Amino acid sequence: MNKKILIIGSRGMLGQDMAKFLADFNLILWDQPEIDITDQNQINSKIKNLKPDIVINCAAYTDVDGCETNQDLAMQVNGSAVGYLAEITKKLDAILIHISTDYIFNGQNKDGYEEDSQEIGPLNIYGQSKLKGELLLQEKIDKYYLIRTSWLYGKNGKNFVETMLKLAQENDSLKVVNDQFGKPTLTIDLARQIRYILDNNLDFGSYHIINETQTGGISWYDFTRKIFELAEIKINLQPCTTAEFSRPAQRPAYSALINTKLPQLRNWQEALSEYLEKVK
Numbered sequence: 693m694n695k696k697i698l699i700i701g702s703r704g705m706l707g708q709d710m711a712k713f714l715a716d717f718n719l720i721l722w723d724q725p726e727i728d729i730t731d732q733n734q735i736n737s738k739i740k741n742l743k744p745d746i747v748i749n750c751a752a753y754t755d756v757d758g759c760e761t762n763q764d765l766a767m768q769v770n771g772s773a774v775g776y777l778a779e780i781t782k783k784l785d786a787i788l789i790h791i792s793t794d795y796i797f798n799g800q801n802k803d804g805y806e807e808d809s810q811e812i813g814p815l816n817i818y819g820q821s822k823l824k825g826e827l828l829l830q831e832k833i834d835k836y837y838l839i840r841t842s843w844l845y846g847k848n849g850k851n852f853v854e855t856m857l858k859l860a861q862e863n864d865s866l867k868v869v870n871d872q873f874g875k876p877t878l879t880i881d882l883a884r885q886i887r888y889i890l891d892n893n894l895d896f897g898s899y900h901i902i903n904e905t906q907t908g909g910i911s912w913y914d915f916t917r918k919i920f921e922l923a924e925i926k927i928n929l930q931p932c933t934t935a936e937f938s939r940p941a942q943r944p945a946y947s948a949l950i951n952t953k954l955p956q957l958r959n960w961q962e963a964l965s966e967y968l969e970k971v972k
Contacts, residue, residue, distance in 0.1 A: 696743070696745050697717045697746045697748065698742060698746070698748070699711055699719065699721050699750060700727065700749050700751045701723055701751030702721035703723040705847075705848045706879045709848065709882075710750060713883045713884055723751070729777065730765075732776045735773075745787065749790045749791065751773070752769060752770055753769040753818075753821070757940040759941065760817050760941045763817050766818060767821045767824060770818070770821035771825045775825070775831075782835075787835045787837070789836070790825065790839065791839050791840075793841070794874055794944070794949050795943075795944060795947060796812060796819050797944065798812065798814075799813075799944020802873075803907060804909065804948030804949060806900070806952050807898040807950075807952060815942040816941035816943070834896065839899050840898065840899070841901050842875050843915070844877050844882070845878060845879065846879030846967075847970065852912075864927065866929050867930045867936070868912050868916045869931075871933050872946075873908055873946050874910070874949075875904070875960065876902075877903050878963040878966075881958065885954060886901070888954070894953075899951070900950060900953075900954075901951065901954065903957050905960050907948075909946070909948030
């Protein structure tokens, strides 16, 4: 493929899988220190010189609790930087693909949220910063794919599955919240679906990409129980409420994304099973 694609955040969990699925393109892989996306001058000069056809922004400040104490940084990385990228890609007549989150929604809809849902209302700084990025993207450019996903895990970075496996080695019993519902998503499945969007020249706009679950999603407790079952780990696992497990950032009770535009991804249990087989 002769199209030039720039992946920003290329050393991250999604960025590495994205690079594998686009290996037949003319790929440029940037992360820190190649570019500081909070520096508009850097973005303008470096991307202008590169002249990519497509920019995929996999960079983000994803520490949800950390965002509460580093609000300015969160707003810069997840918000303002997206506006900078949108401006330069528009000048170059390039396509911008940006990754966002279920946490931009208000967490009150038990059935979940479709791509055009207006139930916006992030409960924490992370969600607010990602919403800022979405709004700047939509304001500044027309040729974009806004990809929302949730509960990401993959083999190239720190994630919930690895955290649970590690905690199981260190503890005889664990408590996990059973009143927050969403959809776990494997990074390779997300990357594959983004490739599908590009290959099929789908209409610009917003897309939800998640592994499928029952209506309304599953709880973190359900997710953990299946992790231990598939990994054949015996541990005393107990459900608890969010109120029992206090954290700096408020989490939405219901944040399941609903995909109405793309072929459905495989079931979350199948994806998790494959992941655990490969990391054993």
